[in-house]
Amino acid sequence: MLEPQSRAALTEQLKPPTGFELSHAVGTTFTLDLATALAVPLSFASHRLSAQEDTLGVLDAIRRAADRVDVFAQAGEISMGARSDLVAFLEPMVHPVALRRGLFHPKVWFLEYRAGERTAYRFLCASRNLTADRSWDVIVRLDGQPAGPGEKREAAAANRPLVELLRRLPSLGVHELDPARRARIDELGERWRNVVWEHPDPMRSIAFHVFGVPGASAPDLHGKRALIVSPFLSDDGLRMLRSGVRTETHVLSRAESLDRLLPRSLDAKLSTYVLDEAATYSPDDTDDHGGFVPPGDRLAGLHAKAVVVDRLDGAHVLLGSANATDAGWQSNVEVMVEFVGPIPKVGVEATLDALGELKEEYATTGGSEPDAKEEGERKLEAFVRVLAGARFTARVLPADPYALRVWAEDSVTSALASRADDVSVRWHLLTRPDLGSRVVSASESEGVLLKGIPLADITPFVVLVARDAAGNERRTIVLARLLDDVESRHDAIIARQLTDRSAFVRVLTLLLELSGAWTLTTSSSGAAGFFGTADASGVGTGLFEALVRAVGEGHHGLADARRIIDYLREHDEDAVLPEGFDELWSQVWSAHLELSGGHV
Template identity: 25%
Template sequence: MFKPTSDRLDYSLLLAPPTGYETVFAVGTTYSLDLDALMGACIALGLSECTDSELKTNKLYLFEALRKTSDKLIIFCEAGQIKAPGKSNKLHLLLEKMVVEIAIRKTKSFHPKIWVVKYENVMKEALYRCVVLSRNLTFDRSWDVSVCLEGKPFSEANSDKTKPLSDFLFALVKLVNRYDLDRTKKKSLLRLGTELLNVDFRLESKVFTDFRFCPLGTPGYGKAQSGLFKSYHEMLIISPFLSNSIVSEFNKLALTSPHHNTLITRITELTKLKPESVSKFNLFVMKDIVIDGEEKISEGDNDNKKSQDIHAKLYLKTKYSDSELFIGSLNATQSAVNGNIEFMLKLTGKKRNLNVEALKQDIFGSNDRNNPFEQVELKPDAELPSPDTENLEEIIKKTCRLKSGAKVLEAGGQYSVELFFTGYHKSDNVLISPLRKPSMEKNLAAAIRFDNLDLLQLSEFYIIQVIGTITSIKRVIKINTENMPDNRESMIANSIIKNQSEFIQYITFILDDNYLISMLENANHAGSFQYDYQAPVTALYEKMLKATAHSPGKLIEIKQVLELITDDSKIPDGFREIYDQFMRVVKKNAGKTKVN
């Protein structure tokens, strides 16, 4: 179940609709967010494709993924924790209406990591999926854990079982400014929360006998309600970050037992612990050879390589013949337990099937040579995190909690943007720039103006850079903007679909995913797409005829694309007329269905 060498999960498969289903609405939460990783989630949710597909670099493919999911997806993240991309591209603009930043009390954070997705098949039968993770929506390759539940509507479902999950979604609406959440998406989110009360989630495992959603920090759901802080006979904790007081509390909850408990953490956290706080625990950290053995790329910069470590949050405890396993976002820290908004899934079972020894066997392996972890003693002289870095993060956090706004001004085809930050005083070590024009840096101040911007350089995303004495950090923030032109998506579509060849590729893709994927992969290998007007157009019309009978919704999607394309030279002669004929048939068939 937890063997690092074999029990791997594919993030794409956790989100992609099951065969025969399509995504209706999805809500995700994360602490930190990578915009390119969000694009990958859109590929999985909208096109049922892997996020590491070769076509992730094809802009036609990405544009369709974003177009299909833009009105069906909300991702909530901690304000100030959107990673600055190594290189921004125009498709990032389409993510603006998906991303909602949450800024709670100054010293607390929005830290849950879950997905709740509703799918439907052609018969309008609904399927719901809840994915609980320790992983952020980034490209971080540290070790994480996740668990996935699926369920269907059931009139006799136990609403008490899903009420905590429903309450969590309702609470999200109250955490954001009403201007930060699109009205239509707000309704969809509230509708999803209501529907969950009648969903019967099932455990597809004989190991577990029951489960419980634990939205810590949501009103009515705190430390006491979680059940995590109760006495036990044996316990295993995996937490990358620690507070001595919380670990000490777990230590005191241990009952008399011949077993030693296990705490797996990062080596940098050991300096926070006192010997008496871990007297009943054996301590383990990841071996240096494993930490340095696999490179991960951070913030889209191929030259910025970092080592991996654990990022999983897991608590397994046993008492008599019963076991409880908690998986999710909760670190063993004061801020996590007593202030942050977190989300955990509690799984219960019998000790004979779910126990610490079996879990250790999975994680540590059968011998020391293959064990990625090593037992350690406390090292008070271990290197502490850089105070400078922590201070820079605090500046970002404070900046994101200022009241801010922006307004677009147009003059002669060029644009200017005026920004304001209420209560902020100019600082020489904090810079801001438009996401799409990072070279236009200015010192952050109460009032700022950026001039001479093109349409596709306008964005609600801005890069904030804080420069310290030793290092600097960059983050993306989102600022609500008035008077934003509504034709940016059309401009993006026209810049990506450059000619009739690409128009046919795109429309064919809408009608038949597999056909176009195969075509585009061949085109990528060849380095170009050789356009033969007659054969593709004939095949395209055949697919439109088939869609008229079996998938009329695809013709509605084509209509949306036609509305975006402003240059008629990119559309084959006669296409609009034939499309109109097909649409008349669709409307006629729809009328017959209503009559019957």
């Protein structure tokens, strides 16, 4: 179990092996926080950065990962924490998913790394979503390599459930994936067939289970005794998991979930536990620097999912995303990894002993009902997921500033009409909470027209806010299909980050380094320290060398840099250009044109 005092646990697992770099990453999550997702590209470029809070460093990392990372998340469960312009660069990576039945609930990562001709693979299967939640979770990390000639048949059989999920993901998206991205995912699936996984000690076998997809089959849970760890429970789900257990079953859950079980589910063979209060709160809690951690910033609640069954052939340990509910094991898309290991080390009693004082017995008679407010919130969440599962479209209209016309498909207007008496819905652009409407049209001709939008604020991210008659409110972010996008939109967003000459120098050098023309090896504490010694004008020797190295055919950094420079000049924002830069840039660009034969 992980103690998630920060996102460091996940980012550390994503980080490439020494000497390797990311080739492709495909992740899945139920809930997605866009601000948290900005940390994912940093995982793959962490050797180049010293501070995750560095906006320009984050920008560089995202640009590097833009065509190599795909994240699939349940539509209606996308949110935004701290606001950041940089989420615009996540647009091609994020793919909302809407299912006809059940929820999209897996939390896995398919990772491929390369170092020259060598390839390495990693599979992560967790109970944690891609959010800033601070809860107790579990995560499985498996490292693998391409199978040898005599291992391919066995590898293909073992990996088949994961391959089928990976190749199915593009078809689950609300919007059709870009053909190039879809092809890359298909190609990764083909290579994933032939991966041999290292077995973590002391496990002797591994099996993968994907629920909620055609051909899915549940694992065999017959055995002598069982331990179930799950924050959410249902009577049908618990009965299913216990049906093949001959003696006692131990359940670690939340008090509310245990209290809502029917009394008949709480028989003499069932022992129930919750996390001890000390596991989520301690007056001695300190942060990484020894400072006091406020109660709101400490660990809170159980989110781990695990099933351990003692059988004749050993302890079967299943870890992943499925709660002990009938939906979790029958209708939702979920992933669980099954290990078999020695009972004395990983069996039920051994696991209970390992949990130690983290757990405490909890006596309940069950039978409690959710209150009206909670039931209303649940219905509103489901309604918002229906809205978010529909296709929204936005078209950019040329103006000064720009305009945006937004509309949705027919199913949205139908859904709104069905709840018109008790639910009101409004929407606005993520970048501009002041620009929105209570109207959602089903055709472009009647779509809502938003005027006076600066280019950097154009976005396909739309916030839906639903409120019911009882005062419950639920909001989510939908990703609209953006038509007639402006080529320089991301340049405008970058330009907005350039508040002074130092920031300009930093961004320019990052663009050059992105093209492979320069290698950063020192601290990112500032423009001078990062790029070499700067003179009074702010143009450092490091920047000069980076410009010179980027000259010639085969480097795209200068073309990227020119777009930013031209944008700044066109919009009278060239005050951030260092003194003497114009002359230097003119000479570098002329040399670049000559050496590249005019092909830039």
